[in-house]
Amino acid sequence: MEIHHEDNFVLIEINPEIYLLEVVYSAAYVFLDRAYIRLDGDADKKIIVELRPKEDYSLEQLKNEFNNELLNYAFHKSQIENSGDIRNILMQRALFIPEINKIEKDDLLNEEFSGDPNEIFSLEDSSENEVPWEE
Amino acid sequence: MMESFETFLNLKFYNIDSIEESIEDFGEVCDIFFDKCSGEIKVISFDAETSSEEIFREFCNYVLGVMKNNQVI
Structure with missing residues (x-):
């Protein structure tokens, strides 16, 4: 996880074995209003999410909230699978x-x-x- | 003079159909040249006040939005 204060963006590296790509997309969709999002990396090894706040939004807050959203959707997905x-x-x-x-x-x-x-x-x-x- | 911004979109994450749909929608504010094979993309802004890089960021979000909509449908 890298925070670039000078260029005002955060890079979050995600292990797709922990958070599936589907979960990363779901979390990214939630942040479309708050940040500019760019997805990069390798879908099988390492997903890189670049988050650039649209307005005055702290980079740390953005990063933490995105991580929470990942966890939220991962849980949601596992619940859906369990109760299928x-x-x-x-x-x-x-x-x-x-x-x-x-x-x-x-x-x-x-x-x-x-x-x-x-x-x-x-x-x-x-x-x-x-x-x-x-x- | 119109400035341009060149970069690439990782096609492992962005759906080509959604990119093409988004390019059509952005046609009024900029020119976007997209290479389907490499994912290279070049944005030329028509508006002097909005940089091509800013438009590119909006474009990335827009593509994700289109992908989301297509998924819901």
């Missing part, structure tokens, strides 16, 4: 339960209705209830 199975199960339930409910409801309707289904259709089709568009 549970999330999938919940999604499946959320998608399938209405279908199950619908089937059960249809079954109940079929059981309760004992009349002639043609009577319903005959009422709906009755021309007595029809109102011409002109009226």
